[in-house]
Amino acid sequence: MTVQITEVSTVYGLATVCAALDAGLLASSGPVRRVLVTSTNTAVPEATPSWEERLGFAVLRKRFDEVISWNDAIHPNHPWDWSPRPCDIPLLQRVLSSSWGIGPEEPVSLVVESIQTSPGQALARVFSDSPIHVYADGLMAYGPLRSRIPHQVLQRIEDLVHPDLVPGLRPLVLDEAAFGHSTPAHRAIPHDALRSVFAELARTREAADVVAPLRGGEAPAVILGQYLSAAGIISAQEEDRLHLRMLRQAAEAGHRHVVFKAHPSAPGTQTEALCKSAADLGVEFRSTTAPVPAEVLFQEVRPSAVIGCFSTGLFTARTLYGIPAFRVGTETVLSGLRPYSNSNRIPLAIAYAGLSSPSLPPHNKDRGGAPVGGDDPGPLVRTLTYCMHPQAYPQLRRDAEQFLAQHKGSAVVRRNVGLGRLTRLRLPGGLPIGPLGDRLLTSHRLSPALRRAWRSYRNLRRRVPLS
Template sequence: MRHTTQIFQVSTLYGAATLAAALDAGLFGPRGGARRVLLVSNNAAVPETALRLDEMRGYAPTAARFDAVVSWNEAISPHHPSSWGPRGHDTVLWQRAFRRAWGIGELDLIELAVESIQVNPARALAAIFSESTIDVYADGLMSYGPTRERLPLAMGSRVRRLLHLDLLPGLRPLLLSEFEVEPVTVPDAAFREVLDAVAADAADDPRLAPVLAEAPTAVLLGQYLAALGILSAEAEEDLHVRMLTGAARAGHRSVVLKPHPTAPVSYSAALSKAAADAGVRLTVLDAPLLAETLYQHCRPELVVGCFSTAMVTASAYYGVPVARVGTGTVLDRLTPYANSNRVPLALIDHLVPDLERDGTPALVGPAPETLGPLVRAIGFCMQPRTYPELRESAADLLRAGGPAVRYVPDLRLAELSLPGSRPRLRAELQIRRAKRLLRRAATRRPA
């Protein structure tokens, strides 16, 4: 008798919580209808020195929904999950090896649920289990942006659903829309129940007690922009200082910095000095906890960040007003233009008040009608070959001016010959292209 095994690939606790909520909501069928395997991947630059998923508080009750847990890092050791993929003619051998290692019958059906299908390890899994159906789940704001890389037709056509949190009600995800993949929302109630269970598991964490004792009213969300090469370490340090200064100016006298779980440990004297100068009590929650766990126990009055998804979850699931700092700085430095952080950054920049410009912190409500066209215009400019049908609507939006102009710089406008580009810049680009073509022709000419 053929059985079905569902493999759920995950690299973050937030992603695991999203999958857990989808399971609880019945989006993967009834419990017992298939064997469920949680495949954990640590994608940090140096996995051996990074926080493991099973070290996060709340992991145990989340993982209890699965019948088995296996490590992708161990399975492909010594290779790195982000860089390793099978050679084309080796996929059958790898599938046979993984079926044996993970206790999957030779004839059992495989269903995959993966994150970031465009890159490894999801892409490697899809290639190895080439007969499987694929569900893609998105654990944050990136679901609203375009597919990062063009997928082979044979792979994209296997994707059945895009599971995502309804963080911005009314905004339809652009991810995988080129394959007409149906977006399916993970119910808010199911996700909140999972977050509550994660928070309850962390209630006795000794590192949480000192933070609660300070009764912070504002949470500063650190990100890992320096580790990704988006900002320098000094610029990221300055970003945190700006967050603290903004919170102090808004009247908060006790704040907590919540570093990103996968960010390298970095806490500078500059932040302590800024707190002292502003007369603010600063605590750092350097513990393996989700930001949402902090919201549950701390009940803050303000959450400040740059463009973290945790800003929107604070608003959507905990009713906490949010404010942004530094989105303009990151917009100026984010490269290449197709960087997958661009749409999340634009969404926060467009929807969340700027704390440094005296913006009043606010809740993020449903998406305005203008947001969908704006996201599609940015998506076209990021991936014009994938979404050529969006060119005209993007051109119309740019021609009308307004917010779209802020998110598409002159160089990108010129590269795509879109309205608003400067004729001189377009001419310079055409000359450069012509010179490149001439150089290529010269190198190929026989001696």
């Protein structure tokens, strides 16, 4: 019997896996025993509610034969940063197999949410002979890998299972050159399967208790909070201002009922400021910090619009439920994102290129269930993927050159790429540089003085109009 080990760290990820299972995308030939390995990756796992207490877990876990805690298995190590030492892998494989009831002759397959980091990569290293299925539940799958993966792990990845959140856009996360000509297959989870799982969650008593106070006489606009300050993307004050900006734009568009879906870890003061501002704007305001997927709200509350910065929920609202979705503050966050290879750059770029910025249409106009969007984000995503990791994705250079040549000097290029990177990668729109500049840009052994000299020269050239 094949033992299929599935690793999850969020209820949303678990819902994605369940939808893939229901659609037959993770089927195994012959009998299979499904083991669910849960991981709590918060900073202090001991202070986080157990998986058994999480909304909807009791319903979703029925698809699995057994549930095992990864935190308990590797205690006292933290699952986010623990990785097995090479010399310990054979022993760990025997210990975990024995503890989890896996016989020495039973084949094992892995289903992990992120092969780039632990615990997914740790499991892949421990079960060093097992085929790997990677599932993605958000927009980061459309961009590059965040870190280098050992070749012995890469060569075992068979496919990528993902929601088709941006129809027509192909995920690039497992397309890097290290795979050679045998890149993993891509399998999109049908929308009906995803909606069915979220409907299953919505029927639980816990979800009903969360949704009931959010219903009103009219369909509200839903604002999605992401808690960007926790990830160090912007400051807490900037995030508060961003949420207030979303509320004001919703009010200006004619929405008189607003629901704020806060990140479960967001501080209470965040909601208090919004509540006060809503009263000043004459808007009926409700909020929830409950750890319920936003898709449950979309299904049960049926909002007239969904507003956010670059949340995955913007695209599930638009793609799965036909609810108009709009971005606010995306270009500001994108311009200040550091470092350049930050994996949030791709979701930001997709929201920037693929969603409209409010001016929102008034909520009482014809919605028609049609997606509201902007330009095709594909060319921009491929360009950014190459610029972020040119050595891993050399096959995308031609696409990047074509896109940049068409948009040379435009705001979209300045905001997403920047002059310095264009120059270093010799891409259209970069500064022409001579042999000295080539050496200064490519050498890693220059003195700080020479580097300062080159930066001064480069800044001077930026101020001088090019002929």
